[in-house]
Amino acid sequence: MSSIKDVARRAGVAISTVSKALNGYPNVSEETRVKVNEAAKELNFTPNPIASALSSKKAGRVALLINLNTKTQAVDEIDMQYLSGAINGAVEKKLDVITVFFSMIRNWKAQEIADYFQSQGIEGIIIYGMGREDEVLHELIEEKYFKIVVVDVPIVNETTSSIQIDQEQAQYEVARKTVLENGGKSVLYLAGRPDGYVTQERLAGMQRFAREEKMPLLVRRGDFSEKKARELTFQYASDHDVIVCASDLMAIGAMRALQEMDIFRPVCGFDGITLMGYAGMQMNTVKQDFYRSSQKAMEEMGRLLAGSTGKRIMLDYQIVRMQYLDVIC
Amino acid sequence: MSSIKDVARRAGVAISTVSKALNGYPNVSEETRVKVNEAAKELNFTPNPIASALSSKKAGRVALLINLNTKTQAVDEIDMQYLSGAINGAVEKKLDVITVFFSMIRNWKAQEIADYFQSQGIEGIIIYGMGREDEVLHELIEEKYFKIVVVDVPIVNETTSSIQIDQEQAQYEVARKTVLENGGKSVLYLAGRPDGYVTQERLAGMQRFAREEKMPLLVRRGDFSEKKARELTFQYASDHDVIVCASDLMAIGAMRALQEMDIFRPVCGFDGITLMGYAGMQMNTVKQDFYRSSQKAMEEMGRLLAGSTGKRIMLDYQIVRMQYLDVIC
DNA sequence: CTGTTAGCGCCTTCAG
């Protein structure tokens, strides 16, 4: 492990010059820059980020703060896409990444979280699965101490960017498509958890559609739970033509219930997880690319860390018909 | 952010004394230890691990090196269990964790990997999904420079521990149970990828059973691929009574094929993923607790870092009958 | 048992 000192000696310059040359400072002649780069290459020099972080007080570390869907099993898929997208994105940006689960900071105060992250040399945080009732996280965002990217939460300020799809429009479209394809006359809508940001937006899309079409709409909260969706379907499906669900998992639950009830109702979901294909179901859904969105989130983090100010980023989505073939082929 | 200096001043002692007190060195009087602890608490002192790492040359960081099942989609479940188990385990052990995917170090030489990890202050590596042909990783293990825990790979030396279940026995048991329950007379075995360590061991278990029972056994390599299992089933199922698969995903593929062929054959899998429940299938399988095994791996890493020498750790497993109910309830 | 003294490897003014 050669250090910057070795490089300096080999290039015949001072340590500080090496530092400047390697970090792309402007006040270094082209000549010495080349000399230094060569020396570094020959010595196979890898800068020590720990020392660098200590010295500059900038570690270039970002935390992935992720709310694992521990209760709704089997949607690891989404979280895994998030993680791998972010981690791979970080490699390109040369950012160091650590993963932190919500469960770890549960009951911590904002100050404690801030201290912890700061002591870890963390400058940026990407938050997945934040709800409107996560007050501590809201504080953290308003504090503006860290650069933050929130996924699926519409909050933006100088140090905070948001990244998401147009939930309202997407829900509108998938509901419209499903209803029109099947000529439904009344809709049962299984909404998400009330404290989820996406929940409200998706609900709004559903309501817009119902209003436009003057279609009766019954809204029940399914809390993104497969089990709850199942129960609600047993309870309300007979009186409604179409079942629109705010998540694929709920759609699966609804479908299962319908099968048991032995009645047919078109169902649509939201997310586009492959799990649905495995469940042997065929239905419309909103297909999101979680990997990509997380990768984008990391890109945006790079920009924030470089000093640009927060902004809202909208991603696209597709309305698709999922089926088993999509999975295995 | 108060530093050790502040604590020292507040406690009226020297910086080094604070360091000793807080890090549990023996040569500190109980009296000053208490004083220091109080001061630290009052100032809400969080030690800066970056500085500590630079100074002591020990970062207490461990890398999770994970071979994502990118090809066989939908088994994110296992990887996610691994990740969360390890990360949560690390919290207890106060270890810092970074996640690295195999894809990132593909084509790197052992020296490059070592340099990279070392420069990152990484002392330990937990490896998931390593194959017998990953020569570079074998080098890394033999080098003995890092403390390593390999999951599902039977390699042990002074600095390397292995953690796994008894693959051979598990495969034997699940095959036996499935055959006996159904009174089969000949078995089609769909094996895993040839370069997987578990592949050989599971195959051995299968062979032992066939030998004991003097039962005809046809082995084909399914490469852990659902698609391949499907094809092999079409090809060979008619001539065999029972299909034993070296993974749940293959079992799903086999089942699907059987359904299309419209013939019945008992099938059994290996892993115990919930995905199988979703696929609407009911079959025997070897249920492993990936979360727990990963957590154990991290515990073992803690021991290795503390200086103990590598050892083999065997975990238990269960032979269960998976079905949808297990999933939703 | 406690304090003093050197750094860890790098960044960052500030002179030259």
Add this chain to the structure above:
DNA sequence: CTGAAGGCGCTAACAG
């Protein structure tokens, strides 16, 4: 444009 000097926050001998 380059080099010398002074830390970042903490640990680790070494004296006292």
